[in-house]
Amino acid sequence: MLNNIILASKSKVRKNILEKNNIICQVKPSNVDEDMVKESLLIEKATPEIISKNLAELKANKVSSKNHEEIVLGADSVIDLEGELISKPHDRKEALLILKKLNGREHYLISSVCISKNGSMIWNYTDKAKLKMKNFTEKELEHYLAKISDIALYAYNVYQIEGEGRELFSEIIGDENTIMGLPIQKIKEYLEKIK
Numbered sequence: 151m152l153n154n155i156i157l158a159s160k161s162k163v164r165k166n167i168l169e170k171n172n173i174i175c176q177v178k179p180s181n182v183d184e185d186m187v188k189e190s191l192l193i194e195k196a197t198p199e200i201i202s203k204n205l206a207e208l209k210a211n212k213v214s215s216k217n218h219e220e221i222v223l224g225a226d227s228v229i230d231l232e233g234e235l236i237s238k239p240h241d242r243k244e245a246l247l248i249l250k251k252l253n254g255r256e257h258y259l260i261s262s263v264c265i266s267k268n269g270s271m272i273w274n275y276t277d278k279a280k281l282k283m284k285n286f287t288e289k290e291l292e293h294y295l296a297k298i299s300d301i302a303l304y305a306y307n308v309y310q311i312e313g314e315g316r317e318l319f320s321e322i323i324g325d326e327n328t329i330m331g332l333p334i335q336k337i338k339e340y341l342e343k344i345k
Contacts, residue, residue: 155265155341158213158224167332168223173341178217180209180224188237198230199260199276206262207271215269221341222266227331230258230278245295245303246288249318254285256321261328263337273340277333279324286318294318 157165157175168175184205191201203226210224229236231251239245262276286294295303297314309315311322311329327334 155221155223156213156217158209158222161225161331163330164225164332167327167330167334171334171338173338175223178213178222180212182209182212184226184237188235192235197233198228198235198258199262199278201235202226202228202260202262203264203274203276206264207266207274210264210266211269211271214266218268220267221344223337224264224266225261225332227259227261230260231255232257239303242295242303246291249286249291249295249309250288252283253291254283256280256282259324259329261331261333263333265337265340272344275333275336275340277325277328277336279322279329281319281323281329282321283318284320 154174156178157168158178158180160177160179165175165177182205187205187208188201191204196204205226206224208224209226210222213224214220214222229252236248236251239248258278258280260276260278262274264271264274266272294314298310302310302313309318311326322329325333325335
């Protein structure tokens with residue numbers, strides 16, 4: 151297997167998933183202005199899935215254009231709540247608002263990945279997981295947020311499926327790695343093909 155790739159992401163969770171699967175990666179964040187890209191795509195009425203795909207490709211291509219001949223992996227995850235895009239919170243107040251919005255409702259977590267070489271996409275894949283959040287009082291949601299560190303909160307969206315976040319849901323349908331931001335099985339299958 152091609153076990154040396156560049157991960158165009160600061161995400162420790164994504165790096166850990168790759169390493170657990172014996173894929174050695176060098177981390178080179180893309181520093182793409184995600185908010186600006188999302189705003190521009192939302193003006194064009196892009197769906198959350200299209201936004202996720204575009205961001206994954208943009209990140210991979212940006213890093214790939216500076217690292218010729220290297221295999222670069224870009225990734226992006228968003229929440230789709232009945233067509234509404236929900237991004238990572240910028241502060242705790244916003245995190246609480248997001249949890250209140252998801253409270254008692256079904257939504258999709260969409261994770262897109264893109265592999266680029268020489269500045270162009272050579273492969274991409276998008277996966278979805280369906281989650282249904284239990285009903286909580288505002289106090290319970292505040293209590294949940296108080297248990298999560300700032301680093302975890304801003305890095306992994308408002309819930310961490312691998313930690314405290316599992317308790318928020320009555321139903322989870324889909325791949326856990328997708329929910330954590332990297333549908334690893336499909337990535338491994340592709341890397342196996344091109345090695």
